[in-house]
Amino acid sequence: MARTDVVVTGIGATTPLGGDVASTWDAMLNGRSGVSALTQEWAEQLPVRIAAPLAVDPAGLLDRVKLRRLDRSEAIAIIAAQQAWADSGLGDSGLDPERLGVSVGSGIGGALTLLAQDDILEASGPRRVSPHTIPMLMPNGPAAWVGLELGAQAGVHSVASACATGAEAIALGLDMIRAGRADVVVAGGTEAVIHALPIAGFSSMRAMSTRNDEPERASRPWDKGRDGFVLGEGAGILVLERAEHAAARGARVYARLAGAGLTSDGYDIVQPHPEGAGAVRAIARAIADADVAKSDITHVNAHATSTPVGDIAEIKALHRALGDHPVLTATKSMSGHLLGAAGALESIATILAIRDSVVPPTINLDEPDDGLDLEVAANKARHMDIPAALNNSFGFGGHNVALVFTRA
């Protein structure tokens, strides 16, 4: 039996680079940074005082009363999902809600709510803690809210695999459609944890850049001067659709989600395997699943977070699994690291790279690391033919997810 084809018919995002996909993509192609100095009082004592906040705040985009019942990660998931849904044209298509699923995850969950309500608990006692606290901080909250918003009844799921979450959520959506459980799955990731505790935690791991005096130059994947990632916030959502279903309604198709590969390192809770062994297997599985020739994969949107060890481990993995022909980019150099939303935002960038035949730049790549022996669209977008492209995402816990998109 022929494999069920799955295509992308809608995309939505709110990111440090723009309040929607168009503005985000435009900023990426122009090599803009979304990183800025944290000027809040709570940041004064932190070793890291830079981040990539949303370009457009959710306040004003959703009803005021609704917003006070939503964690920021939930609010922006809804905003991105509304955009993707409108973009797909499915709203008035008569889609059976029982054939509509949701797969949206977050790396950390409703941490801002947890912290804010703990402040209230400490200051005013338990009776003052909001009755909306639990639905605001539960990790399935963003998926549940997106499902409610769209009336999805085929299943609402929320995977969690740290910084691989967005990509894994998309892979689960692919599985749902292939398995026949849904015709359409709204899939992606969301994250909003720019606050003192998450920053202090990552910072204590020595995982974050402390280039506080040069925010826009702090996220610099593969550059010799890189010293850690820059925390970003945002949400990215894709509408995945059974190809025949999309064709029957004459939908505009961005790209085909051709395959996914998921593996686990079994090596360390936070350190990537030094040779990227788990990543090699994930990439190989994704290529095999997609049934495309390696030579057709001419572009890779890499995970590359700007950490000293991870960036080069991924290069080794790409060499082994894919070869030396693809042109790489690390869009985190501009967006910062959106953790659980990263794989979703970068999937959108990968899809648009295929559509527009252009690789967005990796900015701040002034002095390439000696271990970088693959080609990168350094500091400037590169126009080229991209029949197929790969998007990598790796997460603390040893999660490796590779997605292959091809031209529709």
Place this chain on the structure above:
Amino acid sequence: MTRDEITAGLAEILEEVAGVNPDDVAEGKSFTDDLDVDSLSMVEVVVAAEEKFGVKIPDNEVQNLKTVGDAVSYIAAQS
């Protein structure tokens, strides 16, 4: 505090917490049936009312407060 003043105070809370139009708030209105205040929002209304009017509204009393008028009477008797 007069009943009208308490009603006005409750209307402010209901607008903030549940987005209820203050013009819709009157003593005869039911919180759930007329004003669409769900159970979680009702908890918020009660806590905000305790703070605003300096009263205690125990959980076992809340179920008796069906209408705005019920709440006004309870608050008036306590304050």
